[in-house]
Amino acid sequence: MTKALRIIRRGGVLTVLGLLGLVAVYILALVYTPTEVRQGLAQKIFYVHAPAAWAALMAFSLVGTVSGLYLWLRDERLDRFAASSAEVGLVFSVIMLTTGPIWGKPVWGTWWTWDARLTLTLFLFFLFVGYLALRAALEDPGERGRFAAVVGLLGLVLVPFVHLSVYLFRTLHPQPVLVKPSAPSMPPEMLRTLLISFGVFTLLYLGFVMVRYGLQLATDEAAREAHDAG
Amino acid sequence: MQASGPPQNGEYMVAAYVVVAVVILGYSLLLWVRTRRVS
Amino acid sequence: MISWLRQVMLLAGKDLRIEWRSRTALLSAVVFASLVLVIFVFARDPATVPTSALAPSVLWITVTLASTLTFTRAFALELDQGAIDGLRLSPVTPGALFTGKYLANLAFVFTVEVVAVPLFLLFFNTTFGSAWPGILGTLVLATVGFVAVGTVFGAMAIRTRFADLMLLILLLPFLVPPLMVAVQATVRLLAARPLSEIAGWLRFLLIYDIVFLTLGALVFPAILDE
Numbered sequence: 118m119t120k121a122l123r124i125i126r127r128g129g130v131l132t133v134l135g136l137l138g139l140v141a142v143y144i145l146a147l148v149y150t151p152t153e154v155r156q157g158l159a160q161k162i163f164y165v166h167a168p169a170a171w172a173a174l175m176a177f178s179l180v181g182t183v184s185g186l187y188l189w190l191r192d193e194r195l196d197r198f199a200a201s202s203a204e205v206g207l208v209f210s211v212i213m214l215t216t217g218p219i220w221g222k223p224v225w226g227t228w229w230t231w232d233a234r235l236t237l238t239l240f241l242f243f244l245f246v247g248y249l250a251l252r253a254a255l256e257d258p259g260e261r262g263r264f265a266a267v268v269g270l271l272g273l274v275l276v277p278f279v280h281l282s283v284y285l286f287r288t289l290h291p292q293p294v295l296v297k298p299s300a301p302s303m304p305p306e307m308l309r310t311l312l313i314s315f316g317v318f319t320l321l322y323l324g325f326v327m328v329r330y331g332l333q334l335a336t337d338e339a340a341r342e343a344h345d346a347g
Numbered sequence: 348m349q350a351s352g353p354p355q356n357g358e359y360m361v362a363a364y365v366v367v368a369v370v371i372l373g374y375s376l377l378l379w380v381r382t383r384r385v386s
Numbered sequence: 387m388i389s390w391l392r393q394v395m396l397l398a399g400k401d402l403r404i405e406w407r408s409r410t411a412l413l414s415a416v417v418f419a420s421l422v423l424v425i426f427v428f429a430r431d432p433a434t435v436p437t438s439a440l441a442p443s444v445l446w447i448t449v450t451l452a453s454t455l456t457f458t459r460a461f462a463l464e465l466d467q468g469a470i471d472g473l474r475l476s477p478v479t480p481g482a483l484f485t486g487k488y489l490a491n492l493a494f495v496f497t498v499e500v501v502a503v504p505l506f507l508l509f510f511n512t513t514f515g516s517a518w519p520g521i522l523g524t525l526v527l528a529t530v531g532f533v534a535v536g537t538v539f540g541a542m543a544i545r546t547r548f549a550d551l552m553l554l555i556l557l558l559p560f561l562v563p564p565l566m567v568a569v570q571a572t573v574r575l576l577a578a579r580p581l582s583e584i585a586g587w588l589r590f591l592l593i594y595d596i597v598f599l600t601l602g603a604l605v606f607p608a609i610l611d612e
Contacts, residue, residue: 125382136372156354216366250555263611267608267609279559281563332378
């Protein structure tokens with residue numbers, strides 16, 4: 118039991134640091150960064166939307182790859198990690214799905230559009246939900262681990278197909294402003310804030326996953342003790 | 348032609364930042380409650 | 387040890403024979419497809435929405451929804467009488483089990499399509515005209531993919547309490563890309579676009595099929611394992 122508690126504690130520290138970092142990001146984004154001329158204040162949503170998207174995508178990719186590894190190696194730690202990453206990923210994809218339209222309405226004039234990125238966001242959300250729903254519906258831990266891993270792996274493989282099929286239609290999403298061979302077309306305050314925000318969201322992801330992992334470990338061990346005793 | 352400033356859409360920014368804070372803090376709270384139950 | 391091909395044939399044959407005796411799943415899928423078609427005919431304003439505008443979407447929605455009905459059935463059979471343990475214990479390789487199930491499911495869905503497509507043409511007053519080889523090809527390609535994913539998820543969903551709901555939740559994200567592409571291909575085919583324009587869409591379907599058939603066969607043992 119203590120190992121689980123240690124993991125939870127460490128995860129908790131990371132989470133608290135992440136939360137403090139988030140406060141810093143809020144101050145930086147709302148006060149320090151200049152207002153963008155074309156999009157107005159709404160542009161600042163970018164500083165939380167993009168890092169959340171990054172975290173959700175990272176969470177999803179990890180669920181997929183770790184699921185594949187689990188199917189191969191059958192190490193229950195992998196399953197525990199995948200479950201944790203899925204739950205945390207769901208949280209970040211909810212942020213993506215809400216901040217996306219809130220940003221879209223003032224900037225593109227519409228709450229929703231079936232462009233490449235918003236659609237992928239929705240898919241990720243449904244895949245996370247499906248993964249977690251299946252886990253919740255299965256009692257036997259072995260079956261739960263294996264079946265969830267199948268969904269995780271297949272889900273990851275699905276993403277390029279989603280991307281490709283949606284890309285075959287026009288996209289409204291703003292073109293990437295960061296990745297350019299020369300300097301990014303962003304003033305330094307914006308870039309700095311954005312990078313710090315990416316770091317903070319990554320930290321939050323790690324903290325959340327660690328705590329969730331520890332909780333899962335604790336539950337699994339308690340279940341095992343009950344099973345052995347009964 | 349008059350130069351116009353940036354569009355007045357601060358309320359969207361506020362809404363988004365509030366949502367993010369609520370979700371992140373909410374999930375943190377949820378995890379914290381679960382750890383209470385376990386330890 | 388019987389050859390792999392023979393195993394597959396035996397397994398698929400068993401499923402088909404069992405289903406043929408009662409025909410319930412087949413009939414329900416056919417009835418369902420017909421009802422969906424009728425609903426689509428009436429759930430629109432005939433003055434402003436010509437059937438031709440809806441036709442490709444209706445065809446594909448009907449086909450995908452009706453086919454999902456068959457996927458839980460495939461494993462419900464076994465769940466009923468603990469037969470799945472019997473299968474597991476028999477000297478059948480899991481690859482053969484997946485392929486056998488898959489082929490049986492494929493046969494069912496094709497049968498449903500054989501009934502649904504002419505009905506669709508009838509109710510929607512359409513003909514495929516010279517586009518019909520292309521549409522047939524698209525139907526086959528898309529169906530091969532749907533059934534692959536449906537077979538895998540059907541096997542898992544059946545172990546949960548709300549199997550049909552779970553199947554839909556799991557399956558729908560996987561059906562959307564091929565569905566989207568199939569509709570696009572059909573739209574172009576019906577507009578008498580040359581086959582070269584459709585090639586890219588069909589290639590997408592083919593790759594989807596290959597990827598998910600392979601993956602399905604690879605993960606199936608994990609679903610059956612103890």
